[in-house]
Amino acid sequence: xxxxxxxxTLRYEAEKCANCGMFSxxxxxxxxxxxxxxxxxxxxxxxxxxGACAVNCPTGAIExxxxxxxxxxxxxxxxxxxxxxxxxxxxxxxxxxxx
Amino acid sequence: MRTATTKITGADRWDHFLAxxxxxxxxxxxxxxxxxxxxxxxxxxxxxxxxxxxxxxAVRSALAGxxxxxxxxxxxxxxxxxxxxxxxxxxxELVGRIEATGLAEVVSHRRLILPQLGAPGVSAQEVKRxxxxxVEFGPVRASDLxxxxxxxxxxxxxxxxxxxxxxxxxxxxxxxxxxxxxxxxAAVVLYFAGGWPVAAGVAxxxxxxxxxxxxxxxxxxxxxxxxKGFVLGGVAALPFAIALARGGKGATWQGWVWAAALALLxxxxxxFLTLNxxxxxxxxxxxxxxxxxxxxxxxxxxxxGSGILLVIAMVVVRAxxxx
Numbered sequence: 001x002x003x004x005x006x007x008x009t010l011r012y013e014a015e016k017c018a019n020c021g022m023f024s025x026x027x028x029x030x031x032x033x034x035x036x037x038x039x040x041x042x043x044x045x046x047x048x049x050x051g052a053c054a055v056n057c058p059t060g061a062i063e064x065x066x067x068x069x070x071x072x073x074x075x076x077x078x079x080x081x082x083x084x085x086x087x088x089x090x091x092x093x094x095x096x097x098x099x
Numbered sequence: 100m101r102t103a104t105t106k107i108t109g110a111d112r113w114d115h116f117l118a119x120x121x122x123x124x125x126x127x128x129x130x131x132x133x134x135x136x137x138x139x140x141x142x143x144x145x146x147x148x149x150x151x152x153x154x155x156x157a158v159r160s161a162l163a164g165x166x167x168x169x170x171x172x173x174x175x176x177x178x179x180x181x182x183x184x185x186x187x188x189x190x191x192e193l194v195g196r197i198e199a200t201g202l203a204e205v206v207s208h209r210r211l212i213l214p215q216l217g218a219p220g221v222s223a224q225e226v227k228r229x230x231x232x233x234v235e236f237g238p239v240r241a242s243d244l245x246x247x248x249x250x251x252x253x254x255x256x257x258x259x260x261x262x263x264x265x266x267x268x269x270x271x272x273x274x275x276x277x278x279x280x281x282x283x284x285a286a287v288v289l290y291f292a293g294g295w296p297v298a299a300g301v302a303x304x305x306x307x308x309x310x311x312x313x314x315x316x317x318x319x320x321x322x323x324x325x326x327k328g329f330v331l332g333g334v335a336a337l338p339f340a341i342a343l344a345r346g347g348k349g350a351t352w353q354g355w356v357w358a359a360a361l362a363l364l365x366x367x368x369x370x371f372l373t374l375n376x377x378x379x380x381x382x383x384x385x386x387x388x389x390x391x392x393x394x395x396x397x398x399x400x401x402x403x404g405s406g407i408l409l410v411i412a413m414v415v416v417r418a419x420x421x422x
Contacts, residue, residue: 008384025236025253026218028260028381049384050184052218066219068184069385070378074392 001063005044009065014038016061023062026052100205103134105163107156114152121273124176127152131173133200134159137166141207144248146237147193148214149174149182157241158214165245168206172196180381183220190225197230212237212247215258216381260381267313270379274309278372289364292414297361300339304365307335308372324383325374325395332369336361356413363406367399 001011010031017038024032024039032053033042039061051066118127129150136159145168148158158169172192174182182188193211197203213221215236223234238247238257247253282305290298308328319327340361346354374391377383 007390008386022223024255024258026215028215028239028258030255030259047384048382049386050219052183052215055220055222056218056224058224065385066184067385069383069388071375071388071392072378074385074388075396078392078396 004041005047007045008047008049010044010047010049011063012039012041013061014040016059018059018061020058022056022058023053026056028052100168100200101130101132101134103136103155103159103169105136105159105161107160111152111156115156118151118153119269119272121276126176128176129155129171131171131196133202133205134169134171135167136162136169137164139166139168141205143167143206144212145170145202145206145210146212146244147172147217148241149177149179149188149217151176151178151182154178154241158244161241161244165248168202170196170200170202170211179214180216183217186220188217189220190222190229193221193226194229197232203231209233210235212244214241215239215253216260262381264314267316267380270376271310271313274313274372274376274379278305278309289410292410293357293360296339296342297357297410300336300343300361301364301368303335303339304332304369305372307331308369308376311335312369312373312376323387323391323394324377325370325391325399328370328373329366331373332365332367333362335369336365340365353413356409360406360409360413363402363409367402367406370395370399 001013004010004012015038019035019038021034024030024034028050029043029046029048031041031043031047032039034040047064049064049066049069051064053062054064054066114127117123129152131150143166146158146162147170148154150171150173155169155171162169172182172188173196174187174192177185177187179188193213197211203209209232211226211232212235216239218236221234223236226232226234236253237244238253239260240257243253243257247257282302286298286302289301308331311331312328315331316324316327319330321327321330340358343354343361344350344358374388374395377388377391
């Protein structure tokens with residue numbers, strides 16, 4: 001599957017798309033648009049890798065590496081060499097603001 | 100089944116105020132479960148939300164004049180978007196909550212309306228398979244629910260996350276609160292080390308990164324958050340740096356060094372704050388944030404490190420020179 005933008009990990013395979021329209025229901029940035037036979041990419045660079053499309057695509061035509069994207073968690077993970085996650089930024093429903 | 104009103108009371112507003120300031124962060128919770136709003140019947144729609152008071156109150160207040168049910172998931176007091184990201188607003192919890200509340204006996208239909216921003220955590224197909232309920236992703240904003248019901252679906256406008264001025268400004272209090280004690284500590288140390296313009300310059304840069312940045316975010320031309328922060332921090336500290344360089348009684352080399360130290364501290368501090376703000380927005384991707392971290396962590400550390408060294412050097416010089 002091919003990556004569609006240099007600044008994110010969104011991958012899309014139009015041949016697999018059943019054109020069900022779920023992509024436009026879940027994407028908050030209008031990355032996909034309804035097409036004739038398959039969804040077409042309208043704004044691939046706007047993807048924030050939330051993963052909603054991949055989770056809800058019934059045919060597996062979309063893939064994206066989603067995960068906790070808060071800078072604090074990423075920096076902590078880089079420093080500790082551990083997993084990136086909400087536990088590392090302390091926002092697991094606990095003290096801090098959420099990421 | 101519990102009932103909920105659609106009114107937001109003074110006590111609710113106070114709770115929202117405290118939540119915005121991050122006071123008792125994890126305690127702004129609603130009991131998870133099924134709530135009736137208005138006079139719901141077996142045909143009434145079911146709206147799903149998180150058990151964060153701000154989320155729940157947004158939904159129930161949008162349902163004024165509408166009879167329905169609100170199914171509150173246990174997200175541990177976290178909003179829909181963040182909870183969906185970490186999976187607590189998720190398929191498992193939803194399927195479990197449908198069972199625990201006996202929703203299938205309460206309503207005759209098999210349809211749930213979920214907030215669109217819950218989609219990263221919820222697989223509609225899997226919920227359907229496991230519970231028999233069809234998931235319909237409603238609008239991004241709860242306030243669009245009446246229009247969604249009336250129009251029989253979401254308009255493209257309702258599907259987009261906007262992150263407008265109000266959405267950005269409400270995040271300032273919690274950021275201020277987080278930065279308060281580190282900021283105060285830095286200001287006190289810098290005041291004793293270099294006097295008030297240095298302390299005030301760094302404080303101004305912090306305020307620029309925390310207060311000004313969310314306001315001006317979409318109007319600054321730079322692409323990434325960190326470089327916007329660099330510019331804001333530099334501009335905020337500039338008057339203080341000029342005051343230092345000029346000195347009270349004319350320019351001295353010490354004044355110039357203090358001005359340089361201030362710039363070296365103010366710029367990365369503001370950049371660090373704005374880089375962290377990426378996590379509070381619905382705009383940035385993890386890949387993008389990684390790239391920014393990779394690009395700016397070393398320059399920021401180098402600047403801040405040299406700034407601190409300059410401050411230490413000046414304190415030592417003053418101690419040795421006795422002046």
